[in-house]
Amino acid sequence: MTEFANKVDQIVQEATIEFLQTKNVDVLKNSNAGSIANLIKKDRTYVSRYFNERLKQHAFIKINTRPVLFLTASDFREYHLDSYEYNSVEELVETIDSRKEKVIIQSIIGHHDSMRVPIEQAKTSLAYPNNGLPMIIFGESGVGKSFFAKKYLNMQKLKIFQKMMLHLLL
Known part of the structure; x- marks a missing residue:
């Protein structure tokens, strides 16, 4: 070079x-x-x-x-x-953010079938104003409650980041 x-x-x-x-x-x-x-x-x-x-x-x-x-x-x-x-920095940021969310969801085993409903519920709770609604995650020991909670937290951080980026870009 x-x-x-x-x-x-x-x-x-x-x-x-x-x-x-x-x-x-x-x-x-x-x-x-x-x-x-x-x-x-x-x-x-x-x-x-x-x-x-x-x-x-x-x-x-x-x-x-x-x-x-x-x-x-x-x-x-x-x-x-x-x-x-x-076409714009905003378009690039939106693409990156949608990819991040997709990666987070796909990292949850069973995201296509058994976990579809809980994932949709988590996404819906995040859509509410003021950083979403609280969720209660329950189940037997060893079924992945902590893992799911960490992924939910990552999605919540991503949504907060998206709001900040939109605010900075506008």
Whole structure:
């Protein structure tokens, strides 16, 4: 990889990691071709061409805002994204959040059959205002009450996070 490519990749990766850690959209303001071109003293069209070539290789995620933003795709592998292009940061965040919820639910053994009703009840209780309704989980010893409660807590944290992100993005 050339020095140019290394610099661009490093700048974008730093912004991507900071965004994922802080959930602050403002850290992405320098993750576009124009800003990076100014930082490394190259032509904007040259940087843009590089981004578009690497996008075809699925190295970046493109957010079609003005200016167009780029994020490092490798930092999003755990979310198993279907697309490498999004219309807005909000769309990307919604996709990530829906993937997180899906992963949490699928990690519960029997999520297709025997646990379908309790999972739906948990999701419904989370939909109520003010961080959802309390739930009582009962059953015999060893049936997975604590495991289910931890997964429920993860879903609740995800819902709170989603509300915070919507508030920050609006």
